[in-house]
Amino acid sequence: MPTIASAAHALGDVTASDSMLRRFLHGLPGVDAVGLEARAASLGTRSIKTTAKAYAIDLAISMVDLTTLEGADTPGKVRALGAKAVHPDPTDRTTPTTAAVCVYPDMVAVAKEAVAGSGVKVASVATAFPAGRAALDVKLADVRDAVAAGADEIDMVIDRGAFLAGHYMKVYDEIVAVKEASGAARLKVIFETGELSTYDNIRRASWLGMLAGADFIKTSTGKVAVNATPANTLLMLEAVRDFRAQTGIQVGVKPAGGIRTTKDAIKFLVLVNETAGEDWLDNHWFRFGASSLLNDLLMQRQKLATGRYSGPDYVTVD
Amino acid sequence: MSEKSEKIERLSVFKTYKLYVGGKFPRSESGRVYEVTDSKSNWLANAPLASRKDARDAVVAARKAFGGWSGATAYNRGQILYRIAEMLEGRKDQFVREVADAEGLSKSKAAAVVDAAIDRWVWYAGWTDKIAQVVGGGNPVAGPFFNLSTPEPTGVVVVLAPQESSFLGLVSVIAPVIATGNTAIVVASEKSPLPALSLGEVLATSDLPGGVVNVLSGRTAEIAAPLAAHQDVNAIDLAGADDVLAKELEIAAADNLKRVLRPQPVDYSATPGIERLTAFLETKTVWHPTGSLGASGSSY
Numbered sequence: 120m121p122t123i124a125s126a127a128h129a130l131g132d133v134t135a136s137d138s139m140l141r142r143f144l145h146g147l148p149g150v151d152a153v154g155l156e157a158r159a160a161s162l163g164t165r166s167i168k169t170t171a172k173a174y175a176i177d178l179a180i181s182m183v184d185l186t187t188l189e190g191a192d193t194p195g196k197v198r199a200l201g202a203k204a205v206h207p208d209p210t211d212r213t214t215p216t217t218a219a220v221c222v223y224p225d226m227v228a229v230a231k232e233a234v235a236g237s238g239v240k241v242a243s244v245a246t247a248f249p250a251g252r253a254a255l256d257v258k259l260a261d262v263r264d265a266v267a268a269g270a271d272e273i274d275m276v277i278d279r280g281a282f283l284a285g286h287y288m289k290v291y292d293e294i295v296a297v298k299e300a301s302g303a304a305r306l307k308v309i310f311e312t313g314e315l316s317t318y319d320n321i322r323r324a325s326w327l328g329m330l331a332g333a334d335f336i337k338t339s340t341g342k343v344a345v346n347a348t349p350a351n352t353l354l355m356l357e358a359v360r361d362f363r364a365q366t367g368i369q370v371g372v373k374p375a376g377g378i379r380t381t382k383d384a385i386k387f388l389v390l391v392n393e394t395a396g397e398d399w400l401d402n403h404w405f406r407f408g409a410s411s412l413l414n415d416l417l418m419q420r421q422k423l424a425t426g427r428y429s430g431p432d433y434v435t436v437d
Numbered sequence: 438m439s440e441k442s443e444k445i446e447r448l449s450v451f452k453t454y455k456l457y458v459g460g461k462f463p464r465s466e467s468g469r470v471y472e473v474t475d476s477k478s479n480w481l482a483n484a485p486l487a488s489r490k491d492a493r494d495a496v497v498a499a500r501k502a503f504g505g506w507s508g509a510t511a512y513n514r515g516q517i518l519y520r521i522a523e524m525l526e527g528r529k530d531q532f533v534r535e536v537a538d539a540e541g542l543s544k545s546k547a548a549a550v551v552d553a554a555i556d557r558w559v560w561y562a563g564w565t566d567k568i569a570q571v572v573g574g575g576n577p578v579a580g581p582f583f584n585l586s587t588p589e590p591t592g593v594v595v596v597l598a599p600q601e602s603s604f605l606g607l608v609s610v611i612a613p614v615i616a617t618g619n620t621a622i623v624v625a626s627e628k629s630p631l632p633a634l635s636l637g638e639v640l641a642t643s644d645l646p647g648g649v650v651n652v653l654s655g656r657t658a659e660i661a662a663p664l665a666a667h668q669d670v671n672a673i674d675l676a677g678a679d680d681v682l683a684k685e686l687e688i689a690a691a692d693n694l695k696r697v698l699r700p701q702p703v704d705y706s707a708t709p710g711i712e713r714l715t716a717f718l719e720t721k722t723v724w725h726p727t728g729s730l731g732a733s734g735s736s737y
Contacts, residue, residue: 421668427692428493430669431502 132366134330139287144287144327150318150354159349162393163386172385176420177215179384179412180207182241182402184373186221186410187437188249188341194229196437197222201233203435208417210433212423217413219272223248224261227268229246242272242307249311249340251271251276255293262300273297274307276340279314287327294331305405307335307373313345321351325358328396335371341408346376349386356394369398375408381419384412410437454484454630456654457637459498460647466490471655473631484630487655488661492622496649496669499593499620502648507590507618518562518616521643523641525555528639532604532632533727539603541628553706554608559610560709568617568714576722583725589619590719591696592671595664597657599705600677603629605706607636610676612709613713615649619672622651624661626677633707658682665689672696672717676703 133143146287164360167175185204187196208214219240219404220229230241247253253261262273275297276292281289298306308328312321328336336355339346359370371393378384389398399405414434421429454473457463469486485491506514525532529551535546569588576584594614599606603626614621625633637652653660657677665673665686668677673690675698683700690697698716 427666427668428496428663430496430667433668 124132124284124367130330134291137286140287140327140330141285142435144323146393147322147326150321150322151216152318154389155354156350159353159390161354162389163349165386165389167385167389173389173420173423175385176381176416177390179381179407180416180420181215182220182406183217183413183416184219184221184375184406184408185217185234185413186341186375186408188221188223188244192223192226194226195213197226197229198233199435200437201230203413203437205234205237207413208434211420214417214420218406223409224265224268224270226357227265232270232322236238240271241269242274243268243270243338244276244309245270246275246293248274248309249342251278252280257298258293259296262297266300266302266304270304270305270333272305273301274309274337276309276311277328279311280316281323282327287323291327291331294328294333298332305334306332307337307371308333308341309337309375310338311340311343312338312347312351313343318351318354320373321354322358325355326362329358329368329370331429333370334344335373335406337373337375337406337408339374339376339408341376343376347374347378347387347408352387353390353394356390356399359396359399369404371404371406372399373406373408376408378407379411381412382417384416441491449495452482454482454634454654455637456485457634457641457650457652458491458495458556458648459501459645460641462637462641463491463494465655466494469491469655473629475538481538482631484634484654487660489655489660491653491655492660492664493667495622496664496667498648498651500669502592503590504619505646506615506620506649509618511569511618514616514618515562515565517559517711518565521639521645522555522558522562524639524643525551525636528635529555531635535632535635536604536643539626539632540601543667550605550684553592554605557608557709558612559607561616561714563573563712564613564711565616567713568718571711572715572718573720578724581727584722584728585725586720586722588617588710588715589721591717592619593660593669593721594619594621594717595667595670595673595693596621596623597661597673597675597677598623598626598630598633598704600626600657602705604632604636606676606703607633609703609705609709610674610713611636611650613711614717615673617647617718621647622664622670624655624657624664625652627655627657636720647653656693658734661686665695666692667692670695672698674713674716675700 134140187200204217204220216239219242220230221242224243227243245261245265246258277290310324315321324337355372363369391405416432418429448653465485467488470483471486473481473484482692532551536550574586597612633652640650666689671709672695687697
């Protein structure tokens with residue numbers, strides 16, 4: 120696998136200074152907003168039925184990062200979530216496990232225990248999630264804490280204030296520092312696309328994150344009004360595709376927030392297949408950050424298996 | 438006069454009949470329609486030919502509306518049912534015409550049917566806050582307890598409207614279901630769906646929350662099959678199913694133990710009685726201890 124050093128090499132030394140980084144990011148081609156949204160909408164009209172639908176549902180289940188990020192999270196709730204991640208549908212053991220459970224750092228140990236031995240990963244948000252408004256030391260301590268508790272993946276938020284103010288190097292350095300603190304844990308970088316205002320900014324943030332060594336780029340925290348949309352996810356998928364073409368490094372994508380139905384999830388899978396390609400159709404490279412989505416996927420799965428429409432009485436209440 | 442002969446004839450404005458689901462008026466998801474004719478086989482209109490996905494959407498809408506509707510006070514439900522009667526009264530002419538066309542009745546007979554249907558809403562409006570006293574209450578028990586039974590709505594109810602009585606029969610099966618706090622998915626008469634689809638427009642303007650009643654038109658057998666098997670439907674009224682279909686649906690409905698009201702010969706013009714009200718009610722009974730309060734051993 121090529122290293123970060125070779126990424127910088129392939130692109131020239133664009134991260135050598137603040138001005139070079141700025142020149143590179145502002146030199147990225149502008150986004151055709153109308154075309155992007157039209158493309159995302161047209162890819163959302165594909166009809167996925169029968170066996171293809173069954174495949175898509177199982178794939179989507181295996182890509183879910185089952186998430187609970189509430190102030191009211193209790194160890195009991197996290198254990199219940201872990202049990203659900205391991206056996207999403209206890210009445211049908213052929214159901215795949217979800218990719219991971221996603222919790223706050225102080226719940227990592229509980230989650231780790233709940234999914235032990237199942238292959239389900241534990242992801243932890245860190246770096247003063249969701250606002251990211253804290254000193255770097257505090258953010259790094261947050262990350263180290265999560266890693267020490269056993270987190271397999273770290274979901275960090277970028278400093279949107281610094282990004283919007285144009286201090287790209289500061290954002291870059293912060294991601295690099297968090298990547299280092301994460302150690303072996305895979306790093307997902309959350310841009311909070313709903314706060315970046317423009318598609319151009321989302322493209323710049325994507326490249327910035329990938330240059331800094333993100334293993335995943337993630338749309339949102341799920342805590343603001345606008346979360347993952349087909350258009351902004353399509354844009355990020357284009358970015359990871361282009362990044363791999365230029366550097367040979369593959370980066371994952373995780374849309375999060377607002378994806379609630381099987382239909383939506385399948386639309387995203389179509390985007391992945393048509394944009395980044397089949398290599399990304401795997402839970403190592405694509406994830407859904409969601410909580411209620413899983414229940415709808417399970418109900419659709421039951422419908423396909425039995426021919427009867429299922430209902431919310433037949434899935435767990437989380 | 439020359440002026441009169443030059444007058445341009447007005448173009449006809451035809452009505453597009455649409456489904457009523459979740460408080461909105463969608464076309465069928467399938468895009469299909471079918472021709473509706475009067476009793477002499479003259480074309481009347483195209484009605485949407487609902488698919489199983491429309492049925493599924495209707496169940497989602499009905500489930501969503503259930504909490505609010507069942508949680509509303511019985512008094513409030515009664516007011517809304519009465520409001521439906523008021524709204525119908527104002528659009529009586531339209532319904533008289535539609536019923537006359539659908540059932541081949543004379544204008545005066547159709548008017549009598551519509552009047553009876555409006556009165557039926559009023560009748561059930563009065564029952565909303567009285568049914569609990571009739572079928573619930575305190576039960577006498579030998580022990581230091583209160584024992585209270587209260588009726589509660591069954592949930593989401595699928596109603597196959599009668600095939601022949603396209604309006605009075607329709608109202609007579611919908612009103613008792615929603616009067617007690619259930620939400621309904623109504624499959625209109627296959628041959629004469631127009632009064633049912635127009636009723637949707639009345640319901641939409643009667644303060645009835647969207648989703649409490651959802652009206653589908655199309656092939657009864659096609660729509661009813663997935664609804665009878667649907668795991669999120671709690672009961673089904675088979676009034677509009679023939680014997681063969683009713684048997685099939687009852688078997689499908691057994692899977693999640695739906696309440697089933699079998700088809701039976703009904704004279705819809707007669708005063709209904711409370712059978713249809715109680716058909717979709719569950720009885721909740723609670724025990725509450727009453728300890729003895731004094732040396733006398735009195736339990737109150």
